[in-house]
Amino acid sequence: MDLNFTEADQKFRAEVVDFIKTNLPAEIADKVKHGKHLSKDDHMRWQQALGRKGWLVASWPKKHGGPGWTATQKYIFDNVCAEMNCPPIIPFGTKMVGPVIYTFGNEEQKQRFLPGIRESTVWWCQGYSEPGSGSDLASLKTRAVREGDHYIVNGSKTWTTLGQYAEWIFCLVRTDVNAKQQEGISFLLIDMKSPGVEVQPIIMADGGHEVNSVFFTDVKVPVENLIGKEGEGWTYAKFLLANERSGIAAVPQSKRGVESLKRIAASEQQDGKPLIQDGAFRDKIADLEIQLQALEFTELRILSSEAAGGAPGPEVSFLKIRGSEIQQRITELAVEAVGYYANPYLPGLLWQGSNEEPVGPAYATTAAPRYFNVRKTSIYGGSNEIQKNIIAKMVLGL
Amino acid sequence: MDLSLNDDQNMLKDSVERFVREQYAFETRRKNSATATGWLESNWAKFAELGWLGIPFSEDAGGLGWGTVETAIVMEQFGRGLVLEPYLATVLLGGEAIARGGSAAQQQAILPALIEGKKQLALAYAEKQSRYNLHDVTTSAKKEGAGYVLSGHKGVVFNGPSADHIIVAARTSGGQRDAKGVTLFLVDKNAKGLTRRDYPTQDASRASELTLDKVSVGADAVVGKVDDGFALLEEVIDRATVAVCAEAVGCMDALNAATHEYIKTRKQFGVPIGKFQVLQHRMVDMFTHAQESRSMVLMATLKIDDADAAVRRKAASAVKVQIGKSGRFVGQGAVQLHGGMGVTDELNVSHYFKRLTMIDSIFGNQQFHLTRYGQIMAEAA
Numbered sequence A: 001m002d003l004n005f006t007e008a009d010q011k012f013r014a015e016v017v018d019f020i021k022t023n024l025p026a027e028i029a030d031k032v033k034h035g036k037h038l039s040k041d042d043h044m045r046w047q048q049a050l051g052r053k054g055w056l057v058a059s060w061p062k063k064h065g066g067p068g069w070t071a072t073q074k075y076i077f078d079n080v081c082a083e084m085n086c087p088p089i090i091p092f093g094t095k096m097v098g099p100v101i102y103t104f105g106n107e108e109q110k111q112r113f114l115p116g117i118r119e120s121t122v123w124w125c126q127g128y129s130e131p132g133s134g135s136d137l138a139s140l141k142t143r144a145v146r147e148g149d150h151y152i153v154n155g156s157k158t159w160t161t162l163g164q165y166a167e168w169i170f171c172l173v174r175t176d177v178n179a180k181q182q183e184g185i186s187f188l189l190i191d192m193k194s195p196g197v198e199v200q201p202i203i204m205a206d207g208g209h210e211v212n213s214v215f216f217t218d219v220k221v222p223v224e225n226l227i228g229k230e231g232e233g234w235t236y237a238k239f240l241l242a243n244e245r246s247g248i249a250a251v252p253q254s255k256r257g258v259e260s261l262k263r264i265a266a267s268e269q270q271d272g273k274p275l276i277q278d279g280a281f282r283d284k285i286a287d288l289e290i291q292l293q294a295l296e297f298t299e300l301r302i303l304s305s306e307a308a309g310g311a312p313g314p315e316v317s318f319l320k321i322r323g324s325e326i327q328q329r330i331t332e333l334a335v336e337a338v339g340y341y342a343n344p345y346l347p348g349l350l351w352q353g354s355n356e357e358p359v360g361p362a363y364a365t366t367a368a369p370r371y372f373n374v375r376k377t378s379i380y381g382g383s384n385e386i387q388k389n390i391i392a393k394m395v396l397g398l
Numbered sequence B: 001m002d003l004s005l006n007d008d009q010n011m012l013k014d015s016v017e018r019f020v021r022e023q024y025a026f027e028t029r030r031k032n033s034a035t036a037t038g039w040l041e042s043n044w045a046k047f048a049e050l051g052w053l054g055i056p057f058s059e060d061a062g063g064l065g066w067g068t069v070e071t072a073i074v075m076e077q078f079g080r081g082l083v084l085e086p087y088l089a090t091v092l093l094g095g096e097a098i099a100r101g102g103s104a105a106q107q108q109a110i111l112p113a114l115i116e117g118k119k120q121l122a123l124a125y126a127e128k129q130s131r132y133n134l135h136d137v138t139t140s141a142k143k144e145g146a147g148y149v150l151s152g153h154k155g156v157v158f159n160g161p162s163a164d165h166i167i168v169a170a171r172t173s174g175g176q177r178d179a180k181g182v183t184l185f186l187v188d189k190n191a192k193g194l195t196r197r198d199y200p201t202q203d204a205s206r207a208s209e210l211t212l213d214k215v216s217v218g219a220d221a222v223v224g225k226v227d228d229g230f231a232l233l234e235e236v237i238d239r240a241t242v243a244v245c246a247e248a249v250g251c252m253d254a255l256n257a258a259t260h261e262y263i264k265t266r267k268q269f270g271v272p273i274g275k276f277q278v279l280q281h282r283m284v285d286m287f288t289h290a291q292e293s294r295s296m297v298l299m300a301t302l303k304i305d306d307a308d309a310a311v312r313r314k315a316a317s318a319v320k321v322q323i324g325k326s327g328r329f330v331g332q333g334a335v336q337l338h339g340g341m342g343v344t345d346e347l348n349v350s351h352y353f354k355r356l357t358m359i360d361s362i363f364g365n366q367q368f369h370l371t372r373y374g375q376i377m378a379e380a381a
C-alpha cells in the first residue's frame, strides 16, 4: 500500500495544473470560487477548451475519443479542477447520453452525436422525470406512437436541468402501453427545436432558473433517433445509472467547500476573535472534515480496486447519500458562520451578474441561497430514501 | 396551574387567525411582497383598528397593557401566514424599547401614533463585526454641546426602509466590547448625515444598512440611561426572541400540515408516499419537534417577566436553541418529503423553510444561545 502518487501521476498533475492556468478565464474561476451563477457561455467556454484538448470526456474509451486515462488520472483531474475553481462539467452529454450512444447506438448515431458531445458544441438535457413519475420513474407516461418513419410524442417532462440552454434532450418515452411497465419504455433523442416542444422555467427556492418543464405536443421525431431497440429504454437507463459513479460523491467539490468554509470562519469575527477560534464552531468544521475524509477514502478504496481490475463492491452504494449530506452540511455551516449577513438577498449579484457592492462580506451573498439550493442533492438522481431502499435490498439482502 | 388561554386571549387568537386566512393566501402574499415597501398599509391599518399594535403597551399610552403571552399569540398566527408587515420591528423591537426605556416625552411622542398605525420604527443594534454580541459596538456617540454626534455603521436593520424613527445603539464610553458605555438614541429617518442602503431579505422582507456620518441629536434623543443601554437592549431582544420563536412555531405547524397533506395525496409506486415507513417516522419526528417547540415557547412566555434577569435570559436562550434545532429539522424534512416540489419557489414550503432559517440567524443562532445558556447555568452551579 502506498498513498503517494507515482512520478508519472505527478507529472500528469502538473500538466493539468498548467492547462487550467492557461485556459480557464480568471473571471469564470472567480465565479466558481464564490459560488456565483454561471452563464451558458461560461460553461461552454470552459468545456470547449477541454474538448479541444480531448479532456472533456474523461471516462470514455479511447476509441470513442476519450483520453484513455487511468482511474487515478481521472481522480487527479477531478481534484485539480475543483481546487482551481473550474466549472463543473455538465454531465448530461458527457456522462449520460454519450456513453449510452456509444454503447447501444448504431454507427450512424455515433457519427452524428458523439463529436458534438466531445467538443461541447451541443448542449444536452435529461428528460426522465415527469410530474407524476419521480421516484417511481418506470410509471412514466410520455407517449411515443410510431407513424411511418416517425414517432409522435405527447406528454411532459419536468425538473429538466438547464433545459433552457439545450439543443437536444434524451427522453424515456412509453412506446408500448400493453407491455409490463419497464418493458414499454424506449430511449429517444429529441431535437429541442422540433415544432411542439415548449420549455417553461421552474424557479428554485433561491430564485435561480435552473430547472424547467418541457411539454411535447404532437412532436414528430424521426425513428432514426431511437437508441437501440424499442422497449429496451429502461435497460439503457439503468446502464447509465450504473456506468458513471465517478463524481457522484462530489468529494473534490466538497473539499473546496470545506476550505472556503474555513476561510469564512477565519474572516468572521466573534468577540474580536476569528470565529474559527470558537471551540464549538471549530468542532463542527473538524467533524465535517473528518466525515469528508471517510468519504474520500471510500472513493479511494473503490478506485484502487478498480485499478486492480476488480469490480466495485457494496461501498459504492452510499457515495451519493453521504456525498449529498456533506454538501448540505457545508452550506448549513456557512449560513451559521455569516450570522446576520445571511439575510440580505441580492438577486442582481446572484443571477444577473451585476457588479453592485455586496451588503456584507462577499461570501455572505451566496450563503443562504446555496443552502436552500443544495437541499436538492438529497432529492435528485434518486432521493436518499430511494438509495437506502436499494442498499437495504441489493446490498444487505433485506 | 392553568396553561390554557383565557377568553380574551382566545378571541385574539381567533381574530388573528381569521385575518391570516382571509388576507394571506400565499399568492396574495407574493404580490404584496413585490410592492415597494414589501407590505400593505391597509393591513397595517387593520392591525391598528383591531388593537394589535397596542398589545404590549400600557393603557395610559393607548395600549392594551397585555404581555408576551399575547404577542406570542399574534406572532404564531403571523408565522402560519408568513405575514410581512413589520410587527416585530415596529412593535416588539422599536416600540418595546421606547415603552421600557423611553422618557415620558418620547413615549408620548411615539407610542400613541405607533398604536394608531401612524409610525414605523426600527432598532439598529447589529454591526458588521458584532455578530450576536449586543455590546460589541463601534458606532460612536460623542458629546457635543448639549447633545451628541453619532458616527458609524449599523447592519441588517429590519424595517429600515419604512421606519420613521430608528433607535440606534452607539458607544458613549468604554472600549468596543464593554457592556457599559452603550447608549440608545432615537434618530429621525431624515436626520442629516444618515444614509441607508435598503435591500430585500431572503424571506421577502426588507432591511437596511445604515451609515451615520456625524448625525447630531439632542440630549432628549437618549432612550433610557446614558451608558446603560445594553441592559435595556438585551431585555428587549430577549422578549423579541420569544416572539419570533412563537412565529417559528406557526411556521412549523403550517409546514407540518402541508407535508402531512402532501404525503397522504402524492402517489408513487401506486400508493400514497405516506405509506412508506421511513417517511412516516420522519413525519412523526417533525411533529414531535413542533410540539416541543410549542412547549418551550409556552415556558418562555411564562418566565420572561421574571424579576431575576438570569431566569429571563435562560428562558430566551432555551427557547431559541429549541427553535433553531427544530426549525431546521422541520424545514429540511418538509422540503425532503415534498421531493422536487420542495425546492421550488412556486410552493410555499420553501418560503416557510427560508423564514425558519432566517429566524435562526437573528437575535443569536442556536449555537450562540446554547453557549449563553451554558454560561448562565455554569455561573449558578
Ligand SMILES: Cc1cc2nc3c(=O)[nH]c(=O)nc-3n(C[C@H](O)[C@H](O)[C@H](O)COP(=O)(O)OP(=O)(O)OC[C@H]3O[C@@H](n4cnc5c(N)ncnc54)[C@H](O)[C@@H]3O)c2cc1C
Pocket (backbone or CB within 6 Å): A125, A126, A127, A128, A129, A131, A133, A134, A135, A136, A158, A159, A160, A161, A162, A211, A376, A379, A380, A381, A382, A383, A384, A385, A386, A389, B266, B268, B269, B273, B276, B278, B279, B336, B337, B338, B339, B340, B341, B343
Ligand atoms: C434540482 C433538480 C434537478 C433535477 N434535474 C433533473 C433532470 O435534469 N432530469 C430529470 O429527468 N429529472 C431531474 N430531477 C428530478 C429528480 O430526479 C426527482 O425529483 C426525483 O427522482 C424525486 O422525484 P419527485 O420529485 O417526484 O419526488 P417523489 O418521488 O414524489 O418523492 C417525494 C418523497 O417521497 C419519498 N419516496 C418516494 N418513494 C419512496 C419509497 N419507495 N420509499 C421511501 N420514500 C419514498 C422521496 O424520497 C421523497 O422524499 C431533478 C430534480 C431536482 C430537484
